[in-house]
Amino acid sequence: MRAIRNLNGTKTAKICLPVFYRAVHNSAKYESILTGSCETLNAVVQPYGSIPGPKPLPLLGNTWRFIPYIGDFQIDHIDKVSMRLYKKYGKVVKMEGLLGRPDMVFLFDPVEVENVFRREDSLPLRPSMPSLSYYKHVLRKDFFGDLAGVISVHGENWQKFRSKVNQIMLQPRSAKMYTDAISSTAQQFLDRIDQIKDSKCQVPDDFLNEIHKWSLESLARIALDVRMGCLDDHPPEDTQKLIDAINTFFLNVPVLELKIPFWRLFNTSTFKQYIEALDSIREICLKYINISMENLKKNGGCIDRHQLSVMQKVLDKEQDAKLASILALDMFLVGVDTLTIFENTSNSVASILYQLAIHPEKQEKIHQELNSILPNSDTEITNENMEQMSYLKACIKETLRMYPVVIGNGRETTADCIIGGYHVPKGVQIVFQHYVMSNEEEYFKNSNQFLPERWLKNNCLNRQAHPFVSLPFGYGKRMCLGKRFAELEMLILLAKIFQKYEVKYHHEALDYFIHPMYTPKGPLKLTFSSKNK
Ligand code: HEM
Numbered sequence: 001m002r003a004i005r006n007l008n009g010t011k012t013a014k015i016c017l018p019v020f021y022r023a024v025h026n027s028a029k030y031e032s033i034l035t036g037s038c039e040t041l042n043a044v045v046q047p048y049g050s051i052p053g054p055k056p057l058p059l060l061g062n063t064w065r066f067i068p069y070i071g072d073f074q075i076d077h078i079d080k081v082s083m084r085l086y087k088k089y090g091k092v093v094k095m096e097g098l099l100g101r102p103d104m105v106f107l108f109d110p111v112e113v114e115n116v117f118r119r120e121d122s123l124p125l126r127p128s129m130p131s132l133s134y135y136k137h138v139l140r141k142d143f144f145g146d147l148a149g150v151i152s153v154h155g156e157n158w159q160k161f162r163s164k165v166n167q168i169m170l171q172p173r174s175a176k177m178y179t180d181a182i183s184s185t186a187q188q189f190l191d192r193i194d195q196i197k198d199s200k201c202q203v204p205d206d207f208l209n210e211i212h213k214w215s216l217e218s219l220a221r222i223a224l225d226v227r228m229g230c231l232d233d234h235p236p237e238d239t240q241k242l243i244d245a246i247n248t249f250f251l252n253v254p255v256l257e258l259k260i261p262f263w264r265l266f267n268t269s270t271f272k273q274y275i276e277a278l279d280s281i282r283e284i285c286l287k288y289i290n291i292s293m294e295n296l297k298k299n300g301g302c303i304d305r306h307q308l309s310v311m312q313k314v315l316d317k318e319q320d321a322k323l324a325s326i327l328a329l330d331m332f333l334v335g336v337d338t339l340t341i342f343e344n345t346s347n348s349v350a351s352i353l354y355q356l357a358i359h360p361e362k363q364e365k366i367h368q369e370l371n372s373i374l375p376n377s378d379t380e381i382t383n384e385n386m387e388q389m390s391y392l393k394a395c396i397k398e399t400l401r402m403y404p405v406v407i408g409n410g411r412e413t414t415a416d417c418i419i420g421g422y423h424v425p426k427g428v429q430i431v432f433q434h435y436v437m438s439n440e441e442e443y444f445k446n447s448n449q450f451l452p453e454r455w456l457k458n459n460c461l462n463r464q465a466h467p468f469v470s471l472p473f474g475y476g477k478r479m480c481l482g483k484r485f486a487e488l489e490m491l492i493l494l495a496k497i498f499q500k501y502e503v504k505y506h507h508e509a510l511d512y513f514i515h516p517m518y519t520p521k522g523p524l525k526l527t528f529s530s531k532n533k
Contacts, residue, residue, distance in 0.1 A: 044421070045418055045421060045422065045423055046421055046422050046423070047422070047423055048094075048422055048423050048424055048425055050422065051092055051093070051094035051105060051420075051422050052089040052090060052092075052093060052094065053085070053089055053093045053094035053095055053096065053106075054085070054095065056096055056097025057097075060097075060099075061096070061097025061098060061099050062095060062096065062097040062098055063097065063098055063099045063258075063259070063260055066258050066259055067259075075254045075255070075258055075259075075514070076254075076513045076514050076515060077513060077514065078407065078514050079407055079435055079436075079512065079513075079514060079518060082106065082407070082408070082433050082435065082436050083436050083439075085106060086106075086108045086433065086436050090108070091107070091108045091109040091112070091420065092105065092106070092107060092108070092109070092112070092419070092420035092421070092422065093105070093106040093108070094106075098258065099260055099261060100130065100260075100261035100264060101130070101257070101429075102127075102412075102427050102428060102429055103427075103428045103429070104410075104428070104429045104430075104431050105419065105420075105422075105424060105428055105429070105430050105431070106408075106431045106433050107419070107420060107430060107431065107432050107433060108433045108436055108437055108440075109420065109437075110437060110443060110466040110467075110468040110469045111466070111468075112419060112420045113432045113437075113468045113469075113471075114466075114467075114468040115419070116411060116419060116430055116432075117411075117468065117475045117476050119417075120411065120476045120477065122159065122477065123154070123155055123156070123158070123159055124411055124476060124477050124478045125154050125155075125411060125412040125414055126154075126409070126410060126411060126412070126478050127410045127411070127412045127429040127431075128154070129253065129257060130257070130261075131253070131256045131257060131263065131271075131274065132278075135275065135278050139275065140278075140282070143282070144326070161323070161326075161327075162477075162478075162481070164314065164323060165310075165314060165327050165481065166481075168310060168313050168314060169310065169481045169482065169484070169485070170481065170483070170484060171484070172484055174484065175484035175485050175487075175488045176383045176488070178221070178222050178485070178488070179381070179382070179383055179386075179488065179492065181221040181222065181225075182218055182221070182222070182488060182489050182492050182493075183380070183381055183492050183496070185214065185217050185218040185221055185231075186214070186218075186489075186492050186493040186496045187496065188214075188217070188231045189210075189211075189214040189231060189493065190496055190497065190500060191231075192210060192213075192214075192231045193210075193497075193501075193528050195233075196210065197527070197528055200527065201527040201528055201529045201530075202525055202526070202527045203524070203525070203526055203527075203528065205523035205524075205525065206523070207350075207523070207524045207525075207526065208346070208347075208350050208519075208523075208524055209243065210231075211346040211349050211350050212243050212343060212346045213230035213231055213235070213239070213243065214230070214231060214346065214349075214493065215343070215345045215346035215349070215489070216228065216230050216239065216242065216243065217229075217230040217231055218345075218489050218493075219345075219485075220288060221309075222309065222310055222485055222489075223309055223310050223311055223328050224288055224289060224291070224292035224309050224310075224311050224312075224328055225292060225295065225308070225309035225311075225312060226288050226291050226292050226295070226309075228288060230243075238284045238287070241280060241284060242280070242281060242284045242285070245276075245277040245278075245280040245281045245284070246277070246281060246343060248273055248274070248276075248277040249274060249277040249278060249281065250343070250515065250517075252270050252271075252273055252274040252277070253274070254514075255270050256270060256271060256274060282329065285328065285329050286329070289311065289328045289329065292309060292311055292312065292328070293311075293315070293324075296308075296312050296315065310327070310328070311324045311327060311328040312324075314327055343517060344405050344406070344486070344517060345486045345489055345490065347405045347517045347518075347519040348396075348399070348400065348405050348486070348490060349490055349493060349494070350519060350520060350524055351399050351403050351405070351512075351518075351519060351520060352395065352396055352399045352490070352494060353494075353497070353503055353524070353526060354505060354510065354520050354524060354526070355395070355398075355399045355402075355403075355450055356395060356498075356503060357503045357504050357505035357526055358505055358509070359450050360504070362395060362450065362452055363498065363502070363503065365391050365452075366391055366392050366395060366498045367498060367502075367531070369388075369389060369390075369391045369392060370389070370392070370495060370498055370499050373385050373388050373389060374495070374499050377499065377500065379499075381492055381495055381496065386488075386491060386492070386495070389491060389495060390456060390457075391452060391456070392491065392494060392495060392498070393455070393491065394452035394453065394454075394455035394456055395452040395494075396487075396490055396491070396494070397452070397455045397470075397472075398450055398451065398452040398454065398455060399450075400470065400472040401438045401444070401470040401472075402438065402439060402447075402450065403435075403512055403518055403519075404434050404435055404438065404470070404472045404518060405472070405517040405518050405519065406434075406472065406474075406517065406518070407433075407434065407435035407514065407518045408431045408432055408433050408434055408435065409431075409432050409434065409471065409474050410429050410430055410431045410432060411429075411430050411478075412427065412428070412429050412430070413425070413426055413427065413428050413430065414426055414427075432468075432471070434469065434470060434471055434472070435518065437469045437470075438469055438470045443465065443466060443469045444465055444469065444470075473486070497528075499531075500530065500531060501528040501529060501530060501531060502528075502529050502530075502531055503526055503527070503528055504526065504527045504529070505524075505525065505526055505527070506525075506527065507525050508522075510522045510524075
């Protein structure tokens with residue numbers, strides 16, 4: 001008998017190791033040890049050092065692989081790098097020696113991903129982005145203090161925060177209260193499309209920036225019940241400044257995190273730009289957070305509780321202004337270590353529009369579905385008729401399967417444990433390679449084909465998929481806090497777009513790249529022709 005530790009090291013149960021091992025490893029490979037002794041298990045579990053992976057060089061580790069012209073790893077093509085590692089080394093791969101970072105173990109096996117998630121206990125730890133952690137916990141500690149939100153925050157501080165906002169953020173009915181606000185922002189976006197498209201109905205090259213503005217405006221309505229005016233003809237200066245700061249933040253993240261981390265030694269120009277960007281994001285968000293607080297104070301008891309923004313609800317429930325404003329800030333700055341949510345949502349929308357533009361036969365099915373659910377061009381979208389949009393929902397899922405904006409997610413081990421048949425020590429970052437798994441024939445039949453049908457109930461393709469292959473919003477206690485809002489925002493916007501337009505793309509096919517979200521590379525020169533014409 002032996003005490004078993006889960007990923008964060010707490011002892012869960014006393015159990016004979018072979019029995020435990022069977023519970024966590026369903027593969028036949030380990031069946032034989034069931035009849036053996038605990039010593040047999042030790043012989044079967046392989047040492048950490050034997051996990052295959054690219055070998056580090058003395059001093060430069062594996063970081064040299066990111067050096068242009070010398071190395072073969074490209075920061076904006078981590079998708080292709082991950083695919084190559086999988087093909088070369090198999091389902092469990094170790095990436096060690098990235099200077100300034102702990103070892104990483106990549107998992108390309110849904111059974112192992114499930115095992116790690118299922119063993120998660122109350123305080124799961126998602127690997128932090130050291131530069132963001134430094135910003136929150138060292139550089140701007142005076143501002144964030146102990147209540148640093150959920151991003152790059154762990155342990156009891158994370159739990160304390162998350163437990164206060166979980167219900168408000170994750171209950172499906174909470175999100176549905178915002179349908180009208182989300183719908184009216186989506187309508188503004190459609191008006192904006194009509195305004196900016198040219199005589200051939202094509203939108204300008206910087207259309208992604210317009211989608212970012214929609215997403216930011218939508219988020220401001222949900223989080224703060226404030227109109228930022230992002231989609232106005234002359235948007236306030238600070239809205240574009242906020243989008244630019246977030247883009248700067250993104251462009252600098254991979255350089256700070258994956259290249260040689262000189263920023264730890266001195267203020268490199270990239271690091272300075274990064275900090276300036278984070279400060280701008282914080283200041284601009286705080287301005288709108290204060291406006292929202294003032295509105296609440298002014299209207300006091302007259303406000304209908306159902307109409308409150310997420311931040312106002314937290315304020316109302318917890319009576320803690322600091323907690324409410326840090327949540328709102330996190331909603332804008334949801335680092336998830338490399339991502340900011342409104343860009344997450346907007347990149348997903350960009351990718352879905354592009355996929356449907358290049359798959360007109362699938363778009364046609366959406367038109368048919370919407371024609372029956374929303375028969376007139378002015379039929380409103382409601383919580384009830386959204387329930388029937390199963391094909392549109394399937395198209396969203398299929399795009400996020402093939403092109404998940406977050407190509408991999410992860411957890412950090414806080415104690416020695418066994419993963420994938422290997423001993424894995426404390427402090428290792430386990431990376432779930434969802435992009436690679438989702439595009440593998442082994443896990444999805446016809447994986448390289450865009451087949452939304454596979455997500456429809458009772459479809460035979462659907463039954464074959466392992467539920468832990470495609471997890472665009474993560475899983476477990478640390479899963480995406482904004483999942484419900486993101487799904488609702490995307491569904492309403494896309495339903496409105498396809499209710500009104502036929503969307504086409506007449507140019508060269510776009511590749512995808514990491515920027516640092518996984519997104520189509522190149523201008524989204526879509527055409528939006530009115531269906532009624
Ligand atoms: C399509 C849009 C989105 C995608 C694909 C996405 C994806 C993700 C993923 C993969 C994670 C990590 C989950 C895990 O570790 O298991 C995450 C975390 C998070 N997301 Fe999202 N997200 C999206 C939109 C949003 C929105 C709109 C919000 C807020 C309104 C949001 C708030 C958060 C927060 C706060 C976390 C951190 C949770 C924690 O660590 O406790 N996300 N998201």
